[in-house]
Amino acid sequence: xxxxxxxxxxxxxxxxxxxxxxxxxxxxxxxxxxxxxxxxxxxxxxxxxxxxxxxxxxxxxxxxxxxxxxxxxxxxxxxxxx
Amino acid sequence: xxxxxxxxxxxxxxxxxxxxxxxxxxxxxxxxxxxxxxxxxxxxxxxxxxxxxxxxxxxxxxxxxxxxxxxxxxxxxxxxxxxxxxxxxxxxxxxxxxxxxxxxxxxxxxxxxxxxxxxxxxxxxxxxxxxxxxxxxxxxxxxxxxxxxxxxxxxxxxxxxxxxxxxxxxxxxxxxxxxxxxxxxxxxxxxxxxxxxxxxxxxxxxxxxxxxxxxxxxxxxxxxxxxxxxxxxxxxxxxxxxxxxxxxxxxxxxxxxxxx
Numbered sequence: 001x002x003x004x005x006x007x008x009x010x011x012x013x014x015x016x017x018x019x020x021x022x023x024x025x026x027x028x029x030x031x032x033x034x035x036x037x038x039x040x041x042x043x044x045x046x047x048x049x050x051x052x053x054x055x056x057x058x059x060x061x062x063x064x065x066x067x068x069x070x071x072x073x074x075x076x077x078x079x080x081x082x
Numbered sequence: 083x084x085x086x087x088x089x090x091x092x093x094x095x096x097x098x099x100x101x102x103x104x105x106x107x108x109x110x111x112x113x114x115x116x117x118x119x120x121x122x123x124x125x126x127x128x129x130x131x132x133x134x135x136x137x138x139x140x141x142x143x144x145x146x147x148x149x150x151x152x153x154x155x156x157x158x159x160x161x162x163x164x165x166x167x168x169x170x171x172x173x174x175x176x177x178x179x180x181x182x183x184x185x186x187x188x189x190x191x192x193x194x195x196x197x198x199x200x201x202x203x204x205x206x207x208x209x210x211x212x213x214x215x216x217x218x219x220x221x222x223x224x225x226x227x228x229x230x231x232x233x234x235x236x237x238x239x240x241x242x243x244x245x246x247x248x249x250x251x252x253x254x255x256x257x258x259x260x261x262x263x264x265x266x267x268x269x270x271x272x273x274x275x276x277x278x279x280x281x282x283x284x285x286x287x288x289x290x291x292x293x294x295x296x297x298x299x300x301x302x303x304x305x306x307x308x309x310x311x312x313x314x315x316x317x318x319x320x321x322x323x324x325x326x327x328x329x330x331x332x333x334x335x336x337x338x339x340x341x342x
Contacts, residue, residue: 068154072127
């Protein structure tokens, strides 16, 4: 069984993809990026802490064993690091 | 992983916020590692979460839908980034002033669950807020209905919590400014002032009040008012009494005047 990533980890991987593109071509200017993704959510407990797991579906074909997907829309805007 | 875990809705929202913070931090670290001058901040995020809803012990608890869950409810959650001034503005609105009585001080009047409902559903975070709400009949009825606590019990709890209490009666040490100034006495307690100055009496005679706040009153008693029954009245039906004797602590000049 492949474990799902934490929701924040998935968001930073997807959102951070633009940073790779910017680093590879300094001529690109991106002000904001909008995403719409299907995400499978679950909760994971670790002691008293609860982690929200949220990852994109691993397979295109859905089966009765897959978690229902949640539509997640988010916008990332460019911000000075300083 | 525990697929059957349920979570109070507010904790779920906090857990999502924590994940958004983690994502933001990870992107900033990545941008620095790539020597980029800017990063990307998550501004708005909305999710249509499919989940089961339970209601127990005055809490809404949710569990994300499992595989083959056809009857799950759908939550539409929208998060948006807020600025530091907005956070500070909200923090001020919810903060309690030093010395302000919390709703938890009413634990003799309300059960844990009732206090939780009053706080989270009725917005009654402290006794001052309860007083404000009960001053407006419509708001009072609404809070009583929402928190499922009879209005009369709210009024009785407020009356008990508002009763003045005298804890200490102590002399103010002389500051050496001059013997012609009156000696002062400090009365410490709770609810010692409401609107306007309280009426303070010793053995049935009024005493001059120098200043007053809810936790302390400073009085300037006459030499013959150094002992007896002290009464502090903040409203027609709100009175506290205490017996005191400060004669042994008084300056010799005052004692001589009292004796003459």
